[in-house]
Amino acid sequence: MIHEFTGNQAESVIGHGYEHFQAFVTCIGLFIVILNLIGLIPGVTTPTSVPVVPLGLAVVTFLYYNFYGLRTHGFAGYMKQFAGPIWWISPLLFPVEIISHLARMMSLTIRLYANMLASDLLTLICFSMIPLLAPVVFLGLHAFVAVIQAYVFMLLSMIYLGMAVSHEH
Numbered sequence: 001m002i003h004e005f006t007g008n009q010a011e012s013v014i015g016h017g018y019e020h021f022q023a024f025v026t027c028i029g030l031f032i033v034i035l036n037l038i039g040l041i042p043g044v045t046t047p048t049s050v051p052v053v054p055l056g057l058a059v060v061t062f063l064y065y066n067f068y069g070l071r072t073h074g075f076a077g078y079m080k081q082f083a084g085p086i087w088w089i090s091p092l093l094f095p096v097e098i099i100s101h102l103a104r105m106m107s108l109t110i111r112l113y114a115n116m117l118a119s120d121l122l123t124l125i126c127f128s129m130i131p132l133l134a135p136v137v138f139l140g141l142h143a144f145v146a147v148i149q150a151y152v153f154m155l156l157s158m159i160y161l162g163m164a165v166s167h168e169h
Helices: 002-013 019-040 052-083 087-129 135-165
Strands: none
Touching: 002 019, 002 135, 019 052, 019 087, 019 135, 052 087, 052 135, 087 135
């Protein structure tokens, strides 16, 4: 069921040749879901609410999609994607695109880290204020946020991969 879900998502986002990347995005998604759901165990901090964990996942994703972009297009072809569609504007667009690609790492990191930290803190505050029935609602919310954040990270990984390996037609 998970394989079919990620396959359908990858096919619609990446397009032709998605099968090659399906294992990576499935592993990233499942890994993040498991890390996020570990926070449901009382007294255990969610691993993705520690900044180095999302950063590590973002760096791996960054290296992975750039590697396959270079492998698919070659060095010159992949660098053309950074230059933009018009040759005379490329000196301006190239640095902007480089910064944009580096900001993707920061975006993936901060999005996952901040959302899971906020979810952890909200659950902790609720448990300290109302120790009985009400925290169950917040645990459900934490589980929902955990799944959504893993999906968003996986989806953004697919989008970045699709952009890196796409061919202009």
